[in-house]
Amino acid sequence: xxxxxxxxxxxxxxxxxxxxxxxxxxAVAVENHGRFDLVLAGGHTPRRxxxxxxxxxxxxxxxxxxxxxxxDERYVPPGDPSSNYRxxxxxxxxxxxxxxxxxxxxxxxxxxxDAAARAYEETLHGHFGAAGPEFDLVLLGIGPEGHTASxxxxxxxxxxxxxxVLSVRAPAVxxxxxxxxxxxxxxxxxxxxxxxxxxxxxxxxxxxQLKPGEANNYPxxxxxxxxxxxxxxxxxxxx
Numbered sequence: 287x288x289x290x291x292x293x294x295x296x297x298x299x300x301x302x303x304x305x306x307x308x309x310x311x312x313a314v315a316v317e318n319h320g321r322f323d324l325v326l327a328g329g330h331t332p333r334r335x336x337x338x339x340x341x342x343x344x345x346x347x348x349x350x351x352x353x354x355x356x357x358d359e360r361y362v363p364p365g366d367p368s369s370n371y372r373x374x375x376x377x378x379x380x381x382x383x384x385x386x387x388x389x390x391x392x393x394x395x396x397x398x399x400d401a402a403a404r405a406y407e408e409t410l411h412g413h414f415g416a417a418g419p420e421f422d423l424v425l426l427g428i429g430p431e432g433h434t435a436s437x438x439x440x441x442x443x444x445x446x447x448x449x450x451v452l453s454v455r456a457p458a459v460x461x462x463x464x465x466x467x468x469x470x471x472x473x474x475x476x477x478x479x480x481x482x483x484x485x486x487x488x489x490x491x492x493x494x495q496l497k498p499g500e501a502n503n504y505p506x507x508x509x510x511x512x513x514x515x516x517x518x519x520x521x522x523x524x525x
Contacts, residue, residue, distance in 0.1 A: 287493040287507045289479065289515035293524035297482040300520045301334040304478055305343060307516070308335070308423065311476060312347045315422040322352045323413075325424040325466070326378075327435075328359075328370030331480045332425055336378035349382050353413065357426060357471070358436035359392035361399050361453070361462035368460060369394075392451075392464045399453035403464050407451045410470070419450055419466075421474040424511070428481050430489050432504030436465035443467060444505060468508055475513040479506065486523040 294300040308324070315322040326332065339347065360368050364375075371391040379389055390409055396402035410419045426434045436456050437443055443452045443465065450470040455461045471477070481490060493507055494517075501507040509515060517524075 287496055287501070287504075287515075287517075288510060289477075289517045291494065291517040291519060291524065293519045293521060295521055297331060297334060297520050300480065300482060300518050301331070301338055304335050304480060304518045305338045307478065308339065308425075309343050309346050311423045312352060315475075316348050316351050320351065322348070322423075323355065323419075323421045324352060325355045325357050325421050325474070326370070326374050327357055327425040327427050327480065328373060329427045329480075331427060331482045333373055333377050335425075335480065336374060337381075340378050340381035344382060349384055350388075352384070353388050353390060354379070354384065355390045355410075355419075355421065356392045357424060358463055358465040359394060360460050361394050361402070361464065362460055363394060364391065394464070399462055399464065403449075403451040403453045406464065407449065410450055418473055419470045421470075422476070424471055424474040424477045426471075426477060426479050426506070426509065428479055428486060428489060428493070428506045430485055432489055432493065432506050434479070434506040434509060435471065436463040437468070437505040439503060439505060441505070444502075444508065472508075472510050472512075474511045477509055477511045477515045479509075479515070479517045481517060481523045482520040484522040487525060490517070490519060490523050491525065 312322040393402045446467045
């Protein structure tokens with residue numbers, strides 16, 4: 287896996303280190319092209335990062351010029367406890383009062399999830415233009431089997447070459463999800479993987495020791511942004 291790794295004492299230290307780097311990337315993006323396009327991840331580890339950003343980086347990040355997107359979403363109502371949007375809304379969006387026009391959540395109200403995926407792709411077209419999404423920073427996690435966003439091993443979505451967003455069925459609960467594809471994720475400038483917990487140690491070791499030709503078996507190993515990929519690990523995950 288072509289990613290620089292940094293190992294921190296615990297999840298709190300990991301989250302604080304990531305928050306500092308998010309702030310730096312935000313400042314550079316706003317200076318270079320007037321806005322910061324950030325893709326959010328779901329899960330337990332990112333939540334603490336968002337809480338720190340909301341509490342301690344209110345002034346250091348230009349939130350009025352920050353646009354929020356999502357890497358994946360469970361196909362549930364936005365108020366559902368498992369919604370990635372709900373978690374980010376509670377921990378980041380509402381505490382900071384981020385403008386509704388800057389919050390680009392994946393839609394989950396369409397009867398057909400594929401129609402929802404196409405609608406979100408239109409949202410990305412409207413923001414980035416026909417050239418495609420060029421996110422400044424993407425936040426991702428890694429599952430115990432190597433999945434990232436809602437791209438799981440063996441998924442046909444991994445072979446998508448054109449579309450930026452797909453509806454998928456995941457071997458997880460809930461199974462129906464929307465996800466950015468590798469086309470969109472690999473167009474990003476930088477990617478941060480946030481990984482904590484002893485249950486991730488085996489997959490982290492595997493990803494860092496991949497042999498040539500093994501990357502295709504692990505979706506996380508297929509993430510290759512235009513800039514830098516960084517693994518933020520706590521000691522339990524990173525050893």
